[in-house]
Amino acid sequence: MPVSQDLEEKVKSMFGFIPNSLAEMCKDPFTIQVYLQGINLKKEHATLTFIQRHIVEYIASSMNGDEYCTQMHAKFLKTKAGFTNEELLEMKYGGLPSASSHPDVIPIIKLVRTIINKKGKLSQEDISTFENMKITRDQMYEIITSIHLKSIQNYVNNLSNPILDERFCDNVSQTTTTRK
Secondary structure: OOOOOHHHHHHHHHHOOOOOHHHHOOHHHHHHHHHHHHHHHHHHOOOOOOHHHHHHHHHHHHHHOOOOHHHHHHHHHHHHOOOHHHHHHHOOOOOOOOOOOOHHHHHHHHHHHHHHHOOOOOHHHHHHHHHOOOOOHHHHHHHHHHHHHHHHHHHHHHOOOOOHHHHHHHHHHHHHHOOO
């Protein structure tokens, strides 16, 4: 069933245009509505900072093998948070950024990887470790929800392979595709 004009307008009003990835998601009203509602709820209720949210989405996207979202979030992290191409590559391939330049995101990165690698089955020791890193239980739940919301888009992208929109392109996209 084709998506209604109202949903396309909603996407356009939220993003200023219809990104190729979301144009693909618009092919199924259920998928795009769940995704957009999740984004709206995240905007209203998220406690993570803008940068922390993009870190969660960058790490989840790279672990899910979605180049579209990995490159899109890399551009945001580079332009809005000052991450270098080298740091982005390091994070994409399992490393961490410099502790001196971005200490606040290291616990988030570690938690996202642990949640994905363990399919959410964190031990009490894992939970205590992250709580000792000053990540609250509420933030853990928010990160789990964000990973799964992002995974909807990642999986659709992996199935459809959308072309990266020009406004998301940057030198980052060239450096995040292949490791030196």
